[in-house]
Amino acid sequence: MTILIAHLGPPGTYAEQAAFFYLNWLKKMPGVEASLCPYPTIAQSLQAVATNQAQLAVVPVENSIEGSVSMTMDTLWQLETLQIQLALVLPISHTLISCADSLERIQTVYSHSQALAQCQGWLGQFLPNVNLIPSNSTAEALQGLKQEVTTAAIASSRAAQLYNLPILATGINDYPDNCTRFWVISHSQKDAGVQISSRAIAPTHTSIAFSLPANLPGALAKALQVFAHLGINLSRIESRPTKRSLGEYLFFIDIEASATQVQTALSELSNYTEIIKVFGSYSVTLIDNF
Numbered sequence: 001m002t003i004l005i006a007h008l009g010p011p012g013t014y015a016e017q018a019a020f021f022y023l024n025w026l027k028k029m030p031g032v033e034a035s036l037c038p039y040p041t042i043a044q045s046l047q048a049v050a051t052n053q054a055q056l057a058v059v060p061v062e063n064s065i066e067g068s069v070s071m072t073m074d075t076l077w078q079l080e081t082l083q084i085q086l087a088l089v090l091p092i093s094h095t096l097i098s099c100a101d102s103l104e105r106i107q108t109v110y111s112h113s114q115a116l117a118q119c120q121g122w123l124g125q126f127l128p129n130v131n132l133i134p135s136n137s138t139a140e141a142l143q144g145l146k147q148e149v150t151t152a153a154i155a156s157s158r159a160a161q162l163y164n165l166p167i168l169a170t171g172i173n174d175y176p177d178n179c180t181r182f183w184v185i186s187h188s189q190k191d192a193g194v195q196i197s198s199r200a201i202a203p204t205h206t207s208i209a210f211s212l213p214a215n216l217p218g219a220l221a222k223a224l225q226v227f228a229h230l231g232i233n234l235s236r237i238e239s240r241p242t243k244r245s246l247g248e249y250l251f252f253i254d255i256e257a258s259a260t261q262v263q264t265a266l267s268e269l270s271n272y273t274e275i276i277k278v279f280g281s282y283s284v285t286l287i288d289n290f
């Protein structure tokens with residue numbers, strides 16, 4: 001069987017780069033066949049796994065400059081059956097790609113909203129008067145550049161090469177150590193083979209999310225104290241609207257331990273929460289060979 005890996009497309013996105021790294025890693029295993037499968041949105045990549053069109057999805061979760069990728073968190077909460085297998089950290093270096101012969105000629109810049117935000121200081125300094133237009137992905141933003149010389153896009157130098165487009169400026173992200181964390185996601189019950197391949201490395205992190213039974217003083221503090229009392233470190237906490245009513249939130253938490261190590265904490269946590277979802281335990285790998 002060929003393992004299909006869903007990712008945000010078209011070819012040339014950072015998500016494809018992370019998925020490609022994982023594909024090469026999987027292919028080193030005897031008898032494993034795998035190929036990449038681009039989808040127009042992050043939500044559709046995750047839905048592809050939930051509906052068994054693909055066995056894995058590689059999706060962005062968090063960026064060191066701009067923070068969480070809300071589409072990933074919201075979709076993971078909504079889809080019941082997904083599980084994180086592995087985290088991949090990809091260094092991100094953005095380039096300005098355009099057929100214009102100088103910055104002065106550029107009127108419009110397209111890119112994924114995360115990439116536009118990661119370069120907002122540079123854009124403010126060098127292209128203060130252009131229209132900034134968000135696209136579904138950095139690679140999608142490259143479509144149409146050859147026809148329209150007053151436009152530019154922010155994407156990777158790899159994407160520029162792939163589509164044979166000229167680079168006008170490199171390293172335009174506002175902070176040089178820019179990196180994005182991706183999750184490799186599988187179906188929770190299926191594809192034991194895929195799960196085992198990622199589990200060869202001992203899990204170091206567990207990601208969960210929960211809602212609270214009522215918006216009362218100390219409700220979140222009581223839930224978090226469970227971890228504090230047991231001496232368990234959290235590496236991230238994010239809130240997202242429940243979408244049920246204004247001011248009501250879901251809390252997404254990354255715990256620095258595997259689910260088996262924090263079993264007591266998770267069962268105690270259920271006393272203070274409404275719904276808890278455990279998204280999985282996994283290890284973190286840095287992609288440094290691109």
Ligand SMILES: O=C(O)C(=O)C[C@]1(C(=O)O)C=C[C@@H](O)C=C1
Nearest residue numbers: 013014015060112114137138180
């Ligand atoms: O548009 C892409 O190339 C993506 O892979 C998406 C994405 C993101 O959603 O954060 C991934 C990495 C970068 O942070 C910029 C954009």
